[in-house]
Amino acid sequence: MHGVGEATGAITIVNALATGVGAAVGIGLGVRAEIDLHPAGSRGRWDVDVPEAARTPLVVAALDVALNRLAPGSSGRGALAVRSDIPAGRGLKSSSAVSAAVVLAVAHATDATLLPIEVARMSAEISRSAGVSATGALDDALAGLTSGVVVTDNRAGELLRAIPLDPSLEVALLVPRATHRPSPTWAAAFAGLGAEGRRATEVVLAGDWAGAMQANTELVERVVGYDYRTVRDGLARAGALASGVSGMGPVLAAISPPSRLDAVVAELPTRLGEIRTVHLARPPAAPAEVVP
Numbered sequence: 001m002h003g004v005g006e007a008t009g010a011i012t013i014v015n016a017l018a019t020g021v022g023a024a025v026g027i028g029l030g031v032r033a034e035i036d037l038h039p040a041g042s043r044g045r046w047d048v049d050v051p052e053a054a055r056t057p058l059v060v061a062a063l064d065v066a067l068n069r070l071a072p073g074s075s076g077r078g079a080l081a082v083r084s085d086i087p088a089g090r091g092l093k094s095s096s097a098v099s100a101a102v103v104l105a106v107a108h109a110t111d112a113t114l115l116p117i118e119v120a121r122m123s124a125e126i127s128r129s130a131g132v133s134a135t136g137a138l139d140d141a142l143a144g145l146t147s148g149v150v151v152t153d154n155r156a157g158e159l160l161r162a163i164p165l166d167p168s169l170e171v172a173l174l175v176p177r178a179t180h181r182p183s184p185t186w187a188a189a190f191a192g193l194g195a196e197g198r199r200a201t202e203v204v205l206a207g208d209w210a211g212a213m214q215a216n217t218e219l220v221e222r223v224v225g226y227d228y229r230t231v232r233d234g235l236a237r238a239g240a241l242a243s244g245v246s247g248m249g250p251v252l253a254a255i256s257p258p259s260r261l262d263a264v265v266a267e268l269p270t271r272l273g274e275i276r277t278v279h280l281a282r283p284p285a286a287p288a289e290v291v292p
Contacts (some may be wrong), residue, residue, distance in 0.1 A: 001037040005104025006030055008281040009086040010093040010143035011171065011246040011253040013151075014204050014216045017190035018197025020155040022139035023204045023212060024093065025148065025255075026281025027171050029086045031094070033101040037071075037078040037109050044075035054082040058130040062099040065126050066106035080105070089179030091247030095132045096141040099123040116145040121157050134184040140247075147281060149209045151201075163209055169241070169280050170261045172254045174231075176273035180224075180248040189223050210242035210255075217244030228252050234267040 009029040016022025035048070046067050050059060059082060067074075082102065086094040100123040107114050114122075124136030133140075135154040142150045142159065149163040190197070196219050204212035214232075221228055226249055235243045239260030246253045250273075256264040261277060268275050 001039070001109040003035045003037070003105040003107065003109025005033045005035075005101040005106070005108060007097040007100035007104065007141075007144040009097050010140050010281070011173075011251075011255075012091065012140075012216065012244065013149055013209050013213045014139075014200045015190075015197075015220055015247065016135040016137070016139060016152075016154045017187060018193045018219065019201050020135060021151065021153050021160065021197075021201045022135065022137070023149055023151040023201075023209065024139045024143035025150070025165060025209075026143040026146065027092070027253075028279040028281055029092060031082065031084045031086060031097040031101040033080065033082045033098075033105040035078060035080045035102075035105040035109050037106075038076050039071075039074055040076035042073050042075070046071075046075055046078060048078040048080050050080045050082075054080070058095055058099060058126065058132055059102060061130045062102035062123075062126045063106070065122060065129075066103045069122065070103075070106050070110045070112045087175055087251075090175055091180060091245065091249045091251040092173075093137070093140040093144060093247065095127055095130075096123050096137050097144045099126040099130075100141050100144055116142060117159055119145055120152075124154065124157065131184060132182055134182075134187040144281065149204070151204055161205055161207075163204075163207060165209075165280060167280055167282060168258055170256050170258055171278050171280065172235075172240075172256060172261065172264050172268060173276045173278065174252040174268045174273050175276055176250040178250050180250060186224070186248055193219065193223070213242040213244045213255075220245045220249070224249060226250065226252075231267065231269065235264055238263040238267045240264045240267075
């Protein structure tokens with residue numbers, strides 16, 4: 001039984017820490033998981049070999065949840081390989097992509113059919129259990145499985161809105177060398193900011209994803225302490241449709257038409273980190289179901 005699962009990273013439109021409602025869009029940085037399973041019967045447990053470099057608490061939790069949910073009452077041996085192109089700990093949703101890819105690989109190997117929202121819910125459960133996300137990051141996981149902006153209620157586990165984006169849009173990333181602390185360590189700092197967070201949520205639910213991205217980053221920069229305002233002003237003058245801190249940072253992301261990408265990239269200060277450009281995600285999974 002062989003299975004392959006793929007998911008992409010994403011960038012934040014609205015951070016869910018303030019209100020529980022988040023929004024994100026997938027980008028062309030991916031994770032691929034491959035698993036081989038050799039069933040041995042209905043009693044015992046699964047013993048799946050994972051290379052030491054990939055054997056993190058998140059991967060172990062993803063395997064446990066996926067096998068228990070998708071292959072209940074079975075046991076055997078197996079091997080899992082995970083390859084990621086997403087810089088970890090920078091706000092590009094590597095954890096959500098890894099857990100979703102592992103779930104999809106197990107689903108493929110066991111002939112289970114899952115909708116993207118079902119995979120995203122499992123990923124959120126895994127992220128909470130592994131302690132890498134305070135909200136479960138349903139928006140991040142779903143964005144890495146579909147196209148366009150997704151808006152989710154991470155507490156209720158529901159998709160609130162899907163906003164199509166022009167697939168030709170490009171994303172410029174400023175990727176500093178530093179990493180961020182896990183989102184649970186920031187939960188208290190955002191706990192009293194529901195009113196400000198709701199403003200960004202209302203804007204994105206109205207369909208203005210660019211305005212929501214700006215409102216969100218102003219809040220996150222103030223709470224976490226990033227000082228990207230001058231850079232963001234330059235990105236806007238250069239033609240970026242929107243820019244902002246992704247997740248808890250430190251990545252700064254700018255969404256740009258292809259014709260303005262070179263000018264946008266030129267505004268990103270190389271002294272602060274690596275500059276990368278990627279497409280919006282074009283994942284193989286079916287589109288997310290749209291809620292009217």
